[in-house]
Amino acid sequence: MSSTRADCPNLFVVRNEPNPDREYHCDALASWFPDATEVDFVAGERVPIEEAEGVVLTGSTAGVYEAEDRPWIAEEEKFVRELVERRIPTLGVCFGHQVVNSALGGTVERVDTTHALVESDLGHDPLFDGVAPVVVALHGDAVTELGDGLEVIASADHARIFGTRHRTAPLWTVQFHPEIDAEHREAIREAGDWDEREFSFADVTPGRVFENFKRLVAETDEGGEVAETAGAVETAE
Structure with a gap:
């Protein structure tokens, strides 16, 4: 097996927000990756894939079904397939x-x-090591049918497919927002209705998913194998 990646892998944060008044979530996510290179995919910037050792795709107020009106979405889907390959x-x-x-x-x-x-x-x-079950949900779209090669690793009452992992590639996804904490409440309220429930932000572990992902990137060898976890995934029911 090849040696693992450097302690400080070359990470890229792909920003997907078309609305300049709603970029707070991209800013919040990028703040957890201070050494990463930010790429504004909507504005036409692209990741130099030969240099990438890890990629994070942000949220967006766009819908993936809007690809006809937003050509960058189809380009990002092609980019995703190349990341998997x-x-x-x-x-x-x-x-x-x-x-x-x-x-x-x-x-x-x-x-x-x-x-x-x-x-x-x-x-x-391992993406969820130390992650509390109470998380921030901010979405009106949902995955209703899994992509090929993906399996469910997180679910919620309102969203059966709340997180996924690829069976053979080092690829993870979450529907929730690990970047958001209490200081973003006003920005959330400005963006739309906020439903106060029985939980509080004290129940959330912001950023822990990102810390785990950075560790997984460092533990991924040049062939895309994660030494610690290969073949060890158990899915949520």
Whole structure:
């Protein structure tokens, strides 16, 4: 087996937000990857894939089914397929979760909007080490049919496919927003209705998914194998 990647792998954060007034979630996500290179995919920037050792796809107010009006979405789906083929560690968040599944033949549909703290069922996957089940959900679209090669690793009452992992490539996705914490509440309220429920932001572990992903990137060898976890995924029911 080849040696693992460097302690500081070359990471890229792909920003997918077309609305300049709603970029707070991209900014929040990027803040967890201070050494990463940010790429504005909507504006036409692209990841130099030969240099990438890890990629994170952000959320978006766009829907993946809007590809006819937003040509960059089809380009991102092609990019996702290349990441899988090259076995480059990838994490998709919210829209990133949806575009990955769509790129691999899955289905994304408009559903009821959920802007709330929700309780999730997280599977036994290293991406979720130390991650609390209460997470931030901010979405009106959902994956309704899995993409090829993907399996469910997280679910919630309102979204059966709440997180996925590829069976052979180092690729993970989550529908929820690991980047959001209490300080973003006002930005969330400005963006849409917020449903106050029984949970509080004290129940959330913001950023832990990203710390786990960075560790997984470092543990992924040049052939795309994660030494710690290969073949060890258990899915959420």
